[in-house]
Amino acid sequence: MKYYPEDEILRLSDLANQLRLDALKMIHERGAGHPGGSLSCAEIISTLYFNYLKVDPKIPDWKDRDRFILSKGHASAILYAALARRGFFPVEELQTWGHPNSRLQGHPDRLKTPGVDMTAGTLGQGLSVAGGLGLAAKLLHAKWHVYVLMGDGECQGGVVWEGAMMASKYNLSNITAIVDYNDVQLDGACHEIMPLEPFVKKWQSFNFAVIEIDGHDISEILKALDLSKEIHNKPTIIIAHTTKGKGVSFMENEAKWHGVAPDDEQYKMAISELKGGKNE
Amino acid sequence: MSNIMSVRNAYGEALVDCGTKYNQVVVVVADVSSSVKTDFFEKRFPERLFNVGISEQCLVNVGVGLALEGFIPFVNTFASLLLRSFEQIRTCVGYSNTNVKLVGSYAGISDYKDGATHYSICDIAVMRSIPNVTVVVPADAIEVRKMLKEVAEWDGPVYFRLSRSDTPVVLSDSHEVSIGKGQVITKGSDLTIIAAGVMVERSLRAARELDQDGVQTRVINMSTIKPLDKNLVLKAAQETGAIVTAEEHSIVGGLGSVVSEYISQTYPIPMEFIGINDIFVETGLNPEYLLDHFGMSVDDIVTAAKKVLGRKRNKK
Numbered sequence: 001m002k003y004y005p006e007d008e009i010l011r012l013s014d015l016a017n018q019l020r021l022d023a024l025k026m027i028h029e030r031g032a033g034h035p036g037g038s039l040s041c042a043e044i045i046s047t048l049y050f051n052y053l054k055v056d057p058k059i060p061d062w063k064d065r066d067r068f069i070l071s072k073g074h075a076s077a078i079l080y081a082a083l084a085r086r087g088f089f090p091v092e093e094l095q096t097w098g099h100p101n102s103r104l105q106g107h108p109d110r111l112k113t114p115g116v117d118m119t120a121g122t123l124g125q126g127l128s129v130a131g132g133l134g135l136a137a138k139l140l141h142a143k144w145h146v147y148v149l150m151g152d153g154e155c156q157g158g159v160v161w162e163g164a165m166m167a168s169k170y171n172l173s174n175i176t177a178i179v180d181y182n183d184v185q186l187d188g189a190c191h192e193i194m195p196l197e198p199f200v201k202k203w204q205s206f207n208f209a210v211i212e213i214d215g216h217d218i219s220e221i222l223k224a225l226d227l228s229k230e231i232h233n234k235p236t237i238i239i240a241h242t243t244k245g246k247g248v249s250f251m252e253n254e255a256k257w258h259g260v261a262p263d264d265e266q267y268k269m270a271i272s273e274l275k276g277g278k279n280e
Numbered sequence: 281m282s283n284i285m286s287v288r289n290a291y292g293e294a295l296v297d298c299g300t301k302y303n304q305v306v307v308v309v310a311d312v313s314s315s316v317k318t319d320f321f322e323k324r325f326p327e328r329l330f331n332v333g334i335s336e337q338c339l340v341n342v343g344v345g346l347a348l349e350g351f352i353p354f355v356n357t358f359a360s361l362l363l364r365s366f367e368q369i370r371t372c373v374g375y376s377n378t379n380v381k382l383v384g385s386y387a388g389i390s391d392y393k394d395g396a397t398h399y400s401i402c403d404i405a406v407m408r409s410i411p412n413v414t415v416v417v418p419a420d421a422i423e424v425r426k427m428l429k430e431v432a433e434w435d436g437p438v439y440f441r442l443s444r445s446d447t448p449v450v451l452s453d454s455h456e457v458s459i460g461k462g463q464v465i466t467k468g469s470d471l472t473i474i475a476a477g478v479m480v481e482r483s484l485r486a487a488r489e490l491d492q493d494g495v496q497t498r499v500i501n502m503s504t505i506k507p508l509d510k511n512l513v514l515k516a517a518q519e520t521g522a523i524v525t526a527e528e529h530s531i532v533g534g535l536g537s538v539v540s541e542y543i544s545q546t547y548p549i550p551m552e553f554i555g556i557n558d559i560f561v562e563t564g565l566n567p568e569y570l571l572d573h574f575g576m577s578v579d580d581i582v583t584a585a586k587k588v589l590g591r592k593r594n595k596k
Binding site: 067110111117118125128129131132134135137139170 | 350
């Protein structure tokens with residue numbers, strides 16, 4: 001098992017916090033966006049972009065890069081923040097998000113934003129597109145890996161399971177999917193709107209290697225990503241248990257913060273909590 | 281009587297040719313390989329064909345993933361079933377502008393045995409409404425063969441609409457085809473019939489009947505529905521002053537709509553529309569019967585032509 005020093009874990013944790021601050025700032029300034037599902041995947045995104053993914057911000061379409069699809073495209077704020085902090089474009093550009101002529105659309109657009117491998121927004125598409133990427137990598141005898149970050153809610157859609165069957169049939173071990181399992185969707189709790197459980201068994205029965213982790217624990221995320229690369233006969237899914245709105249007490253586990261921007265007062269409180277959290 | 285050739289077989293053979301010429305050509309199919317003749321390709325290039333089963337949404341997205349990496353995926357199912365993946369076609373193909381070739385076979389009412397669930401009478405309307413998507417409807421087996429090479433070489437998404445049927449051949453090997461260009465098959469100055477697919481041959485028969493009444497009919501094969509060959513349409517409008525469109529599709533949103541949208545803004549003239557008149561068509565004994573009884577017979581075209589000629593005269 002690969003060893004990750006404590007300071008690297010701390011660095012990724014600090015970066016997750018920075019991405020949360022960036023995303024909330026973007027959502028507040030724009031008066032639109034999806035805070036809950038952006039905050040819940042901050043550690044997953046920071047670990048991928050600042051430790052794990054082989055990408056080169058200077059050459060966004062570098063052919064040997066790892067591919068990443070944010071299938072839960074509504075978490076675009078935190079993806080854009082990560083891309084900016086990683087150097088794909090200036091951090092100042094984050095302020096243009098959603099404005100006319102911006103390269104940063106409401107949801108990720110592969111044709112406009114450097115570093116975005118695939119357009120997303122309407123849910124459920126990531127895994128089956130990843131299936132095509134996985135086949136392509138095999139045909140090309142390429143070493144790059146495909147990562148897909150999905151929401152839990154989108155797993156209620158049939159196309160996800162079509163993609164799962166396909167990835168299994170072709171033994172696409174070059175795909176690692178991650179579910180940001182915060183158990184909250186637009187209308188309420190996933191387990192009430194349309195239960196996903198038994199979730200692990202579902203994925204196992206679709207012949208995925210399933211790894212269950214705490215999606216806010218960076219060591220666990222890193223270990224799971226390492227483990228998924230050791231699996232050579234099937235695709236992997238990492239079920240990352242997370243908290244929707246993580247880091248901002250009044251947003252945590254609240255469906256109403258799925259797609260609403262904080263007002264000035266709420267924003268101040270949120271920032272203060274996140275900054276306080278960092279200084280603990 | 282014209283020579284009859286299988287559109288499906290022509291496609292299957294042309295796909296093998298494309299696969300031979302271009303290593304990047306790959307095929308994805310949703311459990312209809314022996315029906316739409318991608319089995320020819322599978323036999324030749326088994327490692328480049330992927331059968332995803334009856335999962336049309338996945339079908340399109342797998343094509344998208346392959347296209348993102350520079351492959352030229354031909355994704356195949358029945359035209360009616362391809363509409364199950366409208367969302368994937370809109371977002372992941374059209375909006376994402378991925379180089380996916382969507383092949384809708386068994387289009388129109390050509391799957392006569394299976395009835396309205398399997399007829400595809402609104403696919404052209406749907407596909408052409410998606411930005412970045414080119415729509416091609418070959419007239420016969422010859423055009424399928426010639427056009428498929430163009431489709432493979434075209435940089436961007438294409439919807440390629442195919443009949444299940446063995447259909448009369450109207451083009452010859454000397455006809456040049458290219459995406460975005462219609463062809464004048466017969467010359468004439470009294471009116472123009474703009475047709476696509478199997479209706480081209482029926483329009484030619486109508487033109488011969490009209491010729492016996494002294495009406496000189498121009499017949500255009502408009503195999504590219506989008507982008508429309510505007511010059512050819514405008515010229516026809518200016519030179520003949522009357523247009524009939526003929527298609528094996530609903531008159532809502534298809535070739536007739538395309539032509540009239542353009543003509544109404546540039547050179548308004550009388551038009552008539554031959555196609556399925558906004559109804560679901562029943563199961564039939566053969567495709568010809570259905571075409572003949574649901575508004576797409578040669579007589580229907582002749583009647584429409586006479587009507588539009590009358591309106592043209594009254595206009596003067």
